[in-house]
Amino acid sequence: MLSTVAYGVIPPVARAVWRPTVEGLHHVPMSGPVIVASNHLSFFDSVVIPVVVPRKVAFLAKSDYFTGTGVKGTLVRAWFEGLGMLPVDRDDTRAAIASLDTALDVLGKGGAFGIYPEGTRSRDGRLYRGRTGVAHLALTSGAPVVPVGLVGTEDIQPVGANRPRLGRVDVTVRFGEPITVAGEYDGVPTGRARRELTDRIMAAIAGLSGQELAGVYNERPADAS
Template identity: 75%
Template sequence: MLYEVVHSVVPPVAKVVWRPRVTGLERVPSTGPVILASNHLSFIDSVVIPIVVPRKVVFLAKSDYFDSPGVKGALSKAWFEGLGMLPVDRDDTKAAIASLDTALEVLGRGEAFGIYPEGTRSRDGRLYRGRTGVGHLALTAGCPVVPVGLTGTQDIQPVGSRLPRLASVSVTFGEPLRFEGRFDGVPAGRARREITDEIMAAIGALTGQEPAGVYNERPVDA
């Protein structure tokens, strides 16, 4: 119910304010499980993608947004739940495994799951190497992966800014990638790596970002 209320208000307002340029939206399946794998430039990415996709897209967000005390904490929890986000404790050593299990539950319900294979946002604009969780999800769920290319979102809420700003934003959806049957007999670790690299190459083709060639590490204070 909360999701329906928030999405009846936020997307129309956001589209009027930021007027995002959207390309390839028809490539997102209207029903059934699908993974939306995107580059990551800003905290606001997890708001931009859901407001342009006509179906619910579930993202994971750090648990701090859901369990802060007081009225501000309650409003924060309502906001993130209203956007369809689920909490994950990023400081838990088992969080990575738990987040994959949560993603598989979402996909098992036939929903869309959004993921940033880079793991954390790029602070220098380069496209970092993808972590293989997305490859694991694609193999295990057996569903299509739609690459997503975001540009300009880093200017909506630059690192360190408290309030969003007006900026030119583009969201491009690529052709769905399917991996069913393509990696039969391939060792699981190698299959996950090759799938992830293919997904990241597709994202890079949409954004034109310079490949960093290394993993992006989350800052201590992020």
């Protein structure tokens, strides 16, 4: 299958081209369900994390990337499937619920799921407030959350750029200690538990990325890709 071949080829080639600095990779469990929660600076974040983690990390991607036709459509689909990405229709009003169901399915099968609690890319470099979907996934599945701080990925493919830069870019990927949830929020009202856990996760990400805190939610522009 083309996507299987792509999965074997893309990570080593990408590591050779961009040569990211990776710290704390030992914090990512090599088996069992895990949520990889990261800050979000560039479209390429969903490439950088999967190519440095030695197990498949599933991220969501626009369904349009999976429906192209001809040779180009086939290659694009193989690229995204090879990186473990899963299609989601972001224009569907039910997409948010569907994406959480997809994530829980991945975790239920013992997989790794990648998520950006900010919801969309930061266009000014600040770290925005986390949305509680990440905590919902952790509390529902019982999976640990590994916080990730990305630094410099916006230089690989800046917002608005159609293609990534080739050659060495100063990128660092920092993985923090897993945040476990089992038994920690027993008896805590659901809404409060989700908010508190989300804030813990975002604090860990901030410590890893060194970003300035925005203190507000980040809204996706209507014309964002």
